[in-house]
Amino acid sequence: MKVIIGFGLVLALLIVLPSVQNVMAAGDTPGEYLDRKELIWGLFYRLMIVAFTVGTVVSGMIVWLVLRFRESNPKAKPTSYEAEGNW
Amino acid sequence: MVLELQKPRPIWQIMFSTHHTDVGLLYLITSLAFMFMGGALALLLRVELFSPGVQLIADSMTYNRIFTVHGTTLIFLFILPSASAFGNYLVPIMVRYKDMAYPKLNAVAFWMIPPAGALIWLGFADFTWYAYPTYSVISAPGPAADMWIFGLKILGISSILGAINFVVTIMKCKHPDLPLSKMPLLAWAYLTSSLITLVAVPTFAAALLMLLTDRLGASGFFNPAMGGDPIAYQHLFWFTFHPEVYILVIPAIGFMYEIFPRFSRKPIFSHSSGVFAFTLLAIVGFSSWAHHMYASGMSFTEKTVFMVGTLAAVPASAMHVFNFLATMWGGRIKFATPIMWAVGGIALFFSAGAGGVVNAAMPLDFMSHDTYWVVGHFHLFVMGTILFGTVGFVYYFFPYVTGRMYNEVMGKVHFILSFVGTVLVFFTQHILGLFGMPRRIYDYPAIPEWVQMNIIISIGAFIIGIGMAIFLVNLIWSSAKGKPADMDDPFELGGKYYFPYQAKNPSH
Amino acid sequence: MSGHSNWPEWIYVAVVIALMCYVGAEAWNVERLIEHVPEDAKLITVTGQQWLWTFEHEDGTKEIGELHLEKGEAYRFEIHSKDVIHSFNIHEYTVLMDAVPGRVNHVWFSPNVAGEFDIQCREYCGLIHYNMRGTLFVEDKGA
Numbered sequence: 083m084k085v086i087i088g089f090g091l092v093l094a095l096l097i098v099l100p101s102v103q104n105v106m107a108a109g110d111t112p113g114e115y116l117d118r119k120e121l122i123w124g125l126f127y128r129l130m131i132v133a134f135t136v137g138t139v140v141s142g143m144i145v146w147l148v149l150r151f152r153e154s155n156p157k158a159k160p161t162s163y164e165a166e167g168n169w
Numbered sequence: 170m171v172l173e174l175q176k177p178r179p180i181w182q183i184m185f186s187t188h189h190t191d192v193g194l195l196y197l198i199t200s201l202a203f204m205f206m207g208g209a210l211a212l213l214l215r216v217e218l219f220s221p222g223v224q225l226i227a228d229s230m231t232y233n234r235i236f237t238v239h240g241t242t243l244i245f246l247f248i249l250p251s252a253s254a255f256g257n258y259l260v261p262i263m264v265r266y267k268d269m270a271y272p273k274l275n276a277v278a279f280w281m282i283p284p285a286g287a288l289i290w291l292g293f294a295d296f297t298w299y300a301y302p303t304y305s306v307i308s309a310p311g312p313a314a315d316m317w318i319f320g321l322k323i324l325g326i327s328s329i330l331g332a333i334n335f336v337v338t339i340m341k342c343k344h345p346d347l348p349l350s351k352m353p354l355l356a357w358a359y360l361t362s363s364l365i366t367l368v369a370v371p372t373f374a375a376a377l378l379m380l381l382t383d384r385l386g387a388s389g390f391f392n393p394a395m396g397g398d399p400i401a402y403q404h405l406f407w408f409t410f411h412p413e414v415y416i417l418v419i420p421a422i423g424f425m426y427e428i429f430p431r432f433s434r435k436p437i438f439s440h441s442s443g444v445f446a447f448t449l450l451a452i453v454g455f456s457s458w459a460h461h462m463y464a465s466g467m468s469f470t471e472k473t474v475f476m477v478g479t480l481a482a483v484p485a486s487a488m489h490v491f492n493f494l495a496t497m498w499g500g501r502i503k504f505a506t507p508i509m510w511a512v513g514g515i516a517l518f519f520s521a522g523a524g525g526v527v528n529a530a531m532p533l534d535f536m537s538h539d540t541y542w543v544v545g546h547f548h549l550f551v552m553g554t555i556l557f558g559t560v561g562f563v564y565y566f567f568p569y570v571t572g573r574m575y576n577e578v579m580g581k582v583h584f585i586l587s588f589v590g591t592v593l594v595f596f597t598q599h600i601l602g603l604f605g606m607p608r609r610i611y612d613y614p615a616i617p618e619w620v621q622m623n624i625i626i627s628i629g630a631f632i633i634g635i636g637m638a639i640f641l642v643n644l645i646w647s648s649a650k651g652k653p654a655d656m657d658d659p660f661e662l663g664g665k666y667y668f669p670y671q672a673k674n675p676s677h
Numbered sequence: 678m679s680g681h682s683n684w685p686e687w688i689y690v691a692v693v694i695a696l697m698c699y700v701g702a703e704a705w706n707v708e709r710l711i712e713h714v715p716e717d718a719k720l721i722t723v724t725g726q727q728w729l730w731t732f733e734h735e736d737g738t739k740e741i742g743e744l745h746l747e748k749g750e751a752y753r754f755e756i757h758s759k760d761v762i763h764s765f766n767i768h769e770y771t772v773l774m775d776a777v778p779g780r781v782n783h784v785w786f787s788p789n790v791a792g793e794f795d796i797q798c799r800e801y802c803g804l805i806h807y808n809m810r811g812t813l814f815v816e817d818k819g820a
Contacts, residue, residue, distance in 0.1 A: 115751050115787035118711050119771045122532045125707045129530060129700060133523040136696070140490070140519050147497045148504070148512060151433070158501050161435045167664045169436045229804055297801050303778050304761040308727070308803050393779025399762060400777060442686060464764060464799075465775045466782035469712055473705055480697040487693045491686055526697075530704035532711060535773040539764060539799040605768030607799045610807035614795075 171674055173572050174649040187272035190674045192279050193258030194570065199282055200250035201563070201644070204556075206290075207242035208637055210235050215630040218623050221615045229611035233295040234313070236609060240298035241317070244417065245324050246286050248551065251559050252420035253279075253331050255566065256359045260335060263356040264343035269334050278334070281327040285320040292316030297609060299406060302391035302399045306383045318381050325374045332363035332370075339363075354443040358423025361451040362416045368455070369416070373409035376402055400465055407458035415454040418550060419447060421558030422489050425511045428565055429493050432508040433500030434662060438492050446488035453482045463534040472531045479529040486522055490515060505660050506580030510561025513588045517553025521546060524599060539609075542602025545595040552633075553591050560587075560640070567644075568659035573651030579643040586636030593629025597622050714785045718751035725756070725763035725776035728805035730796060742811045744796065746788055747818050753785035764800035767813055775800055788815040 149155065163169035171183070171194045183191050213235055217226045226232045257275065261268050269275045294300075294317035296309040305314060339360045343352065380402065382388040389395020391402045430437045437443060456478030463472055493515055502508065524546040527533050537543060560583075567575045601622040606613060613619055655661070721744070722733040732740045746752055756765050758776035766773045767786075774784040796811035 115715055116710055116713070117789060118786050119769075121707050121711055122536055122771045125530065125703055126527070126533055126536065128703065129527055129533070132696065132699070133527065137519065137523060141516060143494060144512065144516055147494060148502070151497055151500050151502050153501050153503050161433075161499065161501055163435050164501070164663055169430060169434055169664055229807055233801075233804075233806075295803075301762055301801075304802055308761055398779060400780070439683065439686065442683075464773055465762075466777060466780060469708060472708065476701060476704060480701050483697055484690050484693045488686070488690065491689050495686070526700055530700055531708040532704060535771050538773060605766075605795075605797070607766070607797055607807075609801040612807050614810075 172570050172648060185276075187268075187276045188674055189257045189261050189269045189272065189275065192269075192272075192275050193254050193256075195279050196250045196254035196257060196282075197563075197570075199279075199286075200247050200254055203242050203246035203250070203286060205637065205641060207239050207247055208634065210239035210242070212630060212634050214239065215627040217611070218613075219627040220620055220623065221613055223612075226611070230295060232611040233297075233609070234293045237294050237297050237317075238289060241289055241294075241321075242286075243551065244298065245321065246282065246289070248417050248555055248559070249324075249328060250282055251563075252359075252362070252417075255355075255424070255562060256331075256335060256420065258566075258570075260338055260356055260359050261342075263353045264339055265347055266338060266342040266344065270337040270342050271334050274330055275334050278327045278330040281323050281330075285323040285327070288316045288320035288323070292320070300380065301406075302380065302383065302397075302402050303393070305380060306392050307394075311384070314384065315381065318377050318384075322374065322377050325370050325377070328366050328370055329374075332366035335359045335363040336367065350441070350444070354426035354437065354440060354447075355420075355423040357444050357447050358419045358426070361447040362419040365412045365416050365419075365451050365454065369409045369412040372405050376405035376409070379405075400462070403462050403465060404459065407461045408455075411458040411461065412451075412454045414547075414550065415450055417555055419450070421514070421555040422447075424558045424562035424565075425489075425493060425514065428507050428511040428561055429496045431565075431662065432505065432511075432660070433497050433502045434664065435496065435500045438495035438498075442488050442492055446485045446492070450482060450485040453478070453485060457482060457529075460529055460534075463531055464538045476529050476531050480526065483522065483526060486518075490519060503660065503662055506575070506577060506584060507561045507565035507660075509581065509584045510557045510564065513584065514554050514557030514561065517549050517557065517588075517591060520596070521549035521553055524549065537602055539607055540602035541598040541606050541608055544608050545598030545602060548595045548598070549591070553595065557587070557591075563644075565660075567647070568654035568656070571648045571651070572653060572656065573647055574654045574659060575643050575647040575651060579639050583636045583640045583643070586632050586639070590629045590631075590633035590636065593632065594626050597625050597629070601626070714753050714783070715751045715787075718753040718785050718787075721746075721752050721754050723754045723756045723765050723776070724759060725765060725798065725802075725809075726759035727761065727803055728798070728809040730765070730798075730809070730811045743814065744811065745814045745816060748788055748791045748815050749818060751785060751787040753783060756782045756784070761802045762800050763798045763802050763809065766797050766799040767794055768797065769794045770813075773799060788813075791815045791817050 150157070152158065161169070171190045183194065186192065213225065214232070217224050217232060226235070257269060292313040292315075294309065294313040296305045296314060296317075300309075300314075300317065339352070339356060343349075379388065379390040383391050383397070389397040391397045391399045393399065426437060426443060457475055459467065459471065459475040460479045493511075524542070528537055528543065528546060564575055564580050567573075601619065604616070604618050604622070606619050613623075658664075720735050724731045724733075729742055731742075732744045734740075754765065754772075754774070756774050756776045758778040760778060762778070763776040764773060765776055765784075770786050770788060772784055772786050774782045776782065792815055794813040794815065796813055798806055798809035802809065
């Protein structure tokens, strides 16, 4: 449990720290204003990469499971629960 | 079997019955009727939005009324009653009791739905299903608005009465030999969603009453001209309606907890994970409501708190996905219609959740709030997960209710058309939202990308519509003339059920 | 209780939690950055009403349905509503904030590309919500 929280914190820090440097450098003078659109869409693209990666894994897993464990698959064998007749 | 059409029972016997199977049947027929009606409204909207300019609907007020009644109908008159339908039928069986705890109250709770539905449909309000003030107070035309408010008041009471019935039946009437930890997950779904209802819905009841008195001019809760705050309504509304979306989805996930193990020919991977996930979701679901209000002028700290609350609910939902996939692993799956719907539902559930995480990220809300991204996102939940789970369960339950099998080919065609249509409509709507098209608009400028995507979406909607027409034909024809089913094992899976699906209806 | 080992499920949940931490941290950081209003941002008062937008610049100039701004300057909007809730949106600059009667909301941005951009309403406000639009003109400095 502690490992998970620690891992999460480390991950969060690794992301936050480089961006914090970003804002320290950003100024309030013309030409150095933060570009709202760029920041928001940048975040969007980063999250989309994560979402599509996870999505590919999950969808791929579902497709594989459906094909491998369908009863018409040549490798299909009865589950141990079918022998008892109760699941 | 409560609906054996070839040996019909007198209609008043069903209508005046308090037996849980009959009340369940009444809920089921009502909810399916409203499903088709609400869906038809969606098709009207999609014809109008096919391209810029007027296609079908002559004025924007009619359009606004149609989308308001579409949303209100499908949430309150289809999803909630369909959950109640199967709950009423199955919960007493699952806890091994003879009926619901309060059978007469049960019938009363059902009979509140048709008049409430009539109020909503005869009024046809236009202020969206949220009914946000100050529009709903100072600008929305009555009596439509007031009829909607009364209709929802009645539906709220019906929900609360139903929830009380479920909680008491499960907690107090269950068989002494059945520990809660061994109760089927579908019963757990009803327990948790009913508990959420009892905590969340009264808040909206209060908000509705305040809205009504505001409209009458007797109070100024939400009207700044009388010292009120419209944002207060949003908090009250979303405090109910964020947990409400869990009330909507939890029964559908519960249906999948019946379908996956049954058709995979093995038990659910982890019963205790399912219980834990339902309970955690019910609790954490109360911590995220104001993520619907990110654009209303909240402070950074407030937004952060609700973002954390939103993200905290994701692991609980993710646990259900794991449970289903792990159940299929190592099984020998018969891909009959019900499990096709369940698998499709889980795949779409994931996409819906992923889009939701994007919305939850506060700055991204500036991009997506009140655009078609949100419409696509929540429809992937209500259509992709909830409707798919519910329709799959309707197919599954069909033989038990009617004694006959539905037509399998039509069921599978219905699934394919619905899945393809759902992806075409709602995934495209995400992209349309990224291009900035707001929701709830009657017409739009001829921006090329918007036009192209709207055409695709309208075509997808009609594909879904054709599937639904096939469903309606299948339901009606098969109830009367379908092949008689083997009541012990209608899907020919082998094995026994761990609880009998067949209830003893005293009039049958 | 299930009798089999559950370690894949624990790893899965840990990965989901880690991803949520990542999303939360990233979002928190970007929000913090964009909420920092530059001190020299010029004030524009935006008023939404059924069904049009009006603007008032710092120097008192008023515009209806159109907003003329200079490229490279920072502007902060104070957003008001005269009647119902509207939502002020310049999608191509990702500017969005509700106009709530009885309340003033704030948002700022700096347009860095010249041209014409759509202003639209993003909260249902009745009959002509769908056409409560305007145009933002971003002009090069000195133009």
